[in-house]
Amino acid sequence: MTALTQTATNWWKGGVIYQIYPRSFQDTTGDGIGDLAGITQRLPYVASLGVDAIWISPFFTSPMKDFGYDVSDYRGIDPLFGAMDDFDRLVARAHELGLKVVIDLVLSHSSDQHPWFAESRASRDNDKADWYVWADPKPDGTVPNNWLSIFGGSAWQWDARREQYYLHNFLASQPDLNFHNPDVQEAILDVARFWLEKGVDGFRLDTVNFYVHDKQLRDNPPLPPEQRKSDTAPAVNPYNHQSHRFDKSQPENLAFLERFNALLAPYGAASVGEIGDSERALELLEEYTGAPEGGDSKRLQMSYVFDFLSGDDLKAQRVVDVFADLDRVAPNSWPCWAMSNHDVVRHASRWNLSDEAIKAYCTVMMCLRGSVCLYQGEELGLPEAELQFEDLQDPYGIEFWPEFKGRDGCRTPMVWDLGVNGGFSTAKPWLPVPHEHLLRTPASQEEDENSVLHHYRKAIALRDRHAALKHGRQFDMRADGPVLSFTREAEGKSVHLRANLSDAAAGDLQPWQVELTYS
Template sequence: MASRQVSGDDWWRGAVIYQVYPRSFQDTDDDGIGDLKGVTRRLPHIASLGVEAIWLSPFFTSPQADMGYDVSDYCDVDPMFGTLADFDEMLGEAHRLGLKVIIDQVISHTADRHPWFVESRSSRTNGKGDWYVWADPKPDGTAPNNWLSIFGGPAWEWDGVRKQYYMHNFLGSQPDLNFHNPEVQDAVLDAARFWLERGVDGFRLDTVNFYFHDKHLRDNPPLVPDPDATSNDAPDVNPYGMQDHLHDKSQPENIAFLARFRALLDRYEGRMTVGEVGDGARSLKTVAAYTSGGDKLNMCYTFDLLGPDFTATHIRRCVENFQEAVTDGWVCWAFSNHDVTRHVSRFARNEAERERVARLAITLLSSLRGSICLYQGEELGLPEAELAFEDLRDPYGIRFWPSYKGRDGCRTPMVWEHAAANAGFTAGKPWLPVPEDHRRLSVDAQQTGDTVLDHYRATLAFRRSQPALSDGTMRFLDTNSDLLAFVREKDGERLLFVFNLTREPLEFLAPSAVEPLELPGYPARPEAGSIRVAGLSAFSGKF
């Protein structure tokens, strides 16, 4: 089954995007690491889900200190993933199957092996001397200010050649570009143009609010905790979350650059951008600024639904906060990605609940107003992998172990064939272990019967069949705080959705006569205006 064909400049509005983490998707050369040929081989599986697009995590030339999010050449493929010809083949096959292709652009920083940085650090007077954020030490030799790295420690690294510090929001080997320099902006736009000319359909902009820093290098103040915040900058074991990041990111100059990026994309037909915004309690304000006016980003996602809270109150607050803050922008919702614990493990209280949670989560996600992003393996109901310390590859997890185990648990290889070596991912030694408890959830084991994979396909087909779910309005209905109830409406058609995220059956009083919809996996019939919704279950109808 091919994915439905999508066209037009606004194809992304309401689209379902499937994230591929290439090094863990499919290996074809037996080196234990997935590659672009592997993505091409498995595109029919992605298309069979009924999604509109794929998002590829970085495959560019890189030292791989941060699994490819440290780029040393923006315009080439790292040999571990293949070649530019392999990329072109993958792109062509995706388009043949009706799938758009979105690629990561990691432009807030580069690898320290990038030729730009090699030249920049060679002297203070070279042609790229101010392409990165350099600063003199304080008189006592300490760092210029109190800014912290998300990956631990100060956001400053000393360089003995220049006798200056350079800024890094992540690893010390990921120096931050200086976007106050117009030549830097031109260079990263040229890199984006390279891929646009190759035919990519859009970009996921990594850490899009990190591009600019405060020119005056002012200290960040301590964070005043906000009990109503729905998103945090870092796990509570990381001191990064103790600062209010007023000066090291989300600077006003970013607006003009994003307008430049959009102007480039508008020269090509049907291209889009989705930005990753991590800005604590200010995330929605930042999203509003970045997506308003139709001249910057097409949409953004935040970390609001990527935490542990799977309750009606939390989800309603996140959506209503977005609707209030972002009046003319667009959002991309997700429960999982390559940076967070898989949502089946976050939301389920025990192993027995995992399948029910997996089914309910995709049904809920598919009902929200916005585009949605799925992460490879969630369509199988994969839980987070439990890994030993010696198996970890993620520098974030290694730095904060054991209080924080990092991101490797959601990055283990995709499972394709339950009886094959390494579940069909590779004939070599996989770069991360393949958990044995993932085997029974392999793609081949879920092709027939009432499985999570079958439920995903049916649910996404249901979403496509209802125009109101693509871009209709959304309003919540008042009910008890344990139930989540809302109406999606378009062209006079009103769809009711009721979700019970508790473990006990609950009654919902319908606002008027309701005609039940055949919501995949959740047959229900209202009686005398009352709808009984089982625990971890849902109901939908027209009225």
Template sequence: MTKAPKAAPSSVNPDWWRGAVIYQVYPRSFQDTDGDGIGDLKGVTRHLPYIASLGVDAIWLSPFFTSPMADMGYDVSDYCDVDPMFGTLADFDEMMTEAHRLGLKVVIDQVISHSSDQHPWFVESRSSRDNPKADWYVWANAKPDGTAPTNWLSVFGGPAWEWDGVRKQYYMHNFLSSQPDLNFHNREVQDALLDTLRFWLDRGVDGFRLDTVNYYFHDKLLRDNPPHMPDSEDAGLDAPDVNPYGMQNHLHDKTQPENVAFLKRLRAVLDEYPDRTTVGEVGDGARSLKTVADYTSGGDKLHMCYTFDLLGPQFTPQHIRGCVTAFEMAVADGWVCWAFSNHDVNRHVSRFIHGEHERETVAKLAISVLATLRGSICLYQGEELGLPEAELSFADLRDPYGIRFWPAFKGRDGCRTPMPWEFGRDHAGFSTAKPWLPVPAEHRALAVDGQDGHARSVLTHYRHTLAFRKAHPALRAGAMTFLQTNGNILAFTREVEEEKLLFVFNLSREEQELTLPDDCVVASAIEMPGLTGTHSGRTVTVPALDGFCGRF
């Protein structure tokens, strides 16, 4: 382990994350610089100026730690080193220096709910029932008939328990059997994991994205989960409906009350370092917003969380308004990070369009909506190009989740294909070798060099829209109030002391009119990139899949 001196903070604003725009980089698919077909940290560094040119505030870097890569790096075997596939610690430090030079914060993934089964901690833990780390993972005896201790299921299919012949016990795994769950009820485990966070904080990272943050603790009594009742307010689906995981109400295998105290310990570590942040991933079905409230309230736990609410197929006024309103009601003093896409879901352009002819229009409208919501926002690499979901054959798949449930569920590889940089280069300029996943022809046609500098491209629209967001204080942290509309229009105001803005978005395929309330008098229209709606008196007219922005 190579240690670095404590890095100076990259800003003097402790609340930089509030209203920030974060760009997610999936390193293995961003840029390959050594010709092995897999992206690396040097590739991230090479394109940091491009990321900065978008107008974002930070990058979120998906896992690059030492790993056997059974789950693409979300199975960590060394929390304090870089996998040789991605480079070295020196490469990481070089990337950090360049990011901070460009004014970009760096948030890194932390996958601490589970490790790889090749992590030295687990190797020792499974060696006997009485070694120093015997209780560092979740072990349990079989039932008298030899079956698993509980009925808990793995997100990736099958039971959440795997038999180990050496200890003659089962160990718990919420995901792959090669991803054993750490035992957070053990204080030593908590201490060791918090030390790994300090390692990266000392290297200057500006924060952590906490993977599966509500999965850290399990029910110590090992009680079975009850069934999910379709008409009830229980956990709901955190998995595709082809997966029996959604048939349980996950009361006992995640989201345990002890997690709140641990998150306070984690926050205390972050508070030792100036200007740092945390964003937690909460997958908890219908309970997600309550969980976010528990985890972000009080200023002594997580800074913000995101849920899966906007990562589904709905791109409707009712759904977006419902998600935002429910969050505002449930989370009085917390903060949310909204996103339409990430590395775990189909790209949102493909989820939202009613035909390929809409792709560019919907791509532009989606960022216009996202950029005006109250909260921080996260963009996923390639969405600024309007990339659709890639259609891959079974032979191309690398995702164990997709392989397990093929063909009913195709997994996550379709959103993880390499970033297309240059239209005329082999593999769209991602690599000189065959990439780990193919570059679809339709992605090559949308490469960065073909959109850069073109006034009407999706890429240019993203840059202009993010600049618009940054130029208006009301969009950074202003209050948000929805207006009553028909079911086709999303309308709301954003307001701080110095400005009050009106946004009207038509998410339908036909022109729409909105009559504003008597007390809503638009002083003037504001030119927001790509929006062509107009107003006359109290009437706002918006073309299909378009919007309007005005100032009161």
């Protein structure tokens, strides 16, 4: 892969972004739910990690059926999280500390309580009648086509007011916006403009390939069992039985992303897209982020890549295979790597890792070509929380329990110290604080030079010191049994990595040892 030069206006190239799930970061009001003021309070800790930016999951006005990913006012702060003044103070404090601010925009769908949808469903001939995806039933009254929801069942919901079905790729309370309507696109661009004027430095775009659907509403073809993957939906979900050729990832999406990118350019803002597609993920990565050598993408700056978020054990050959596929299918793309986030089992548990293994994977990720997203608590080595069914809040887990336990296990409150509820809240938290997390607080790890926390700081600082690791070219990647090796190079200097990604000695490398050579 070719090298890309990093400048002040493209801080994201090789940058490290720290994801904050606001409900679970810090509560300052005593209601058991984290808030914006709590994020501001803890920003010095985040800055101490050495990261470049924070990504804040949705905090907009919402009925919280999907915990903020169902927006009822794109310009409003939900009272659970505070007020606009709290957001302004957060941005100002982050910038004082040298942190960029990236916010999570959920644009493919809104809440069914959004005023846009209330007007759209009122009749078939009002100003917003075509702002959502409406379709007549088949002659027998059944759904317009075979599209399925990621959250289970048909992707179509009957509405008695219009006597039509509306599309929802997720919950029935999350109707899909109709991006074929130019007025919808203008409204969405206006939302982005509003937050850019508020001082944000970029957007994480939720389900970015779901914006545009097939206008003809053609059925998705079936997917043979041997081709079914569970990267987008859990294995028990029949969503995986289809080839999602028509309900998402449509070519018209590219034109909208070019408009979105043009809006961001004067602000020097960045975009990172979440591409949810088990069949064409790398092809879409190239289409959405691909850029000529030394240039910038006309669509997204970077995109979330799911390869290291899967259940597949991340051994040396797996890393080599991922990058071989990337070089073959998406050579001009700019990936954003993550091992944990708010939607998947924390990687410490997913791969059953010891602290030494967590440290090794952290170092490897900080040396890979691309940008990096960290998820709150992974720098502490937090494992997945084991919750009882009665503690669940996530509708996804409630629907598919117990074969799929949902996303609550990775969303439990952040622990800070040995105070009440780990220092998160003086009230009963919205999700339980696991006892095992109290053994891994920042307060305790600060005192241990060999802690996971200190290692994350060192690995991030290593990346920041070497241009080769931030934006240099990557080559000669290979696996020799459990040993991964590759070289990064920029500005006439190189870093060579050898990492034993196993719990047994391999040649001259001890278990989980990472060796770096500079030239």
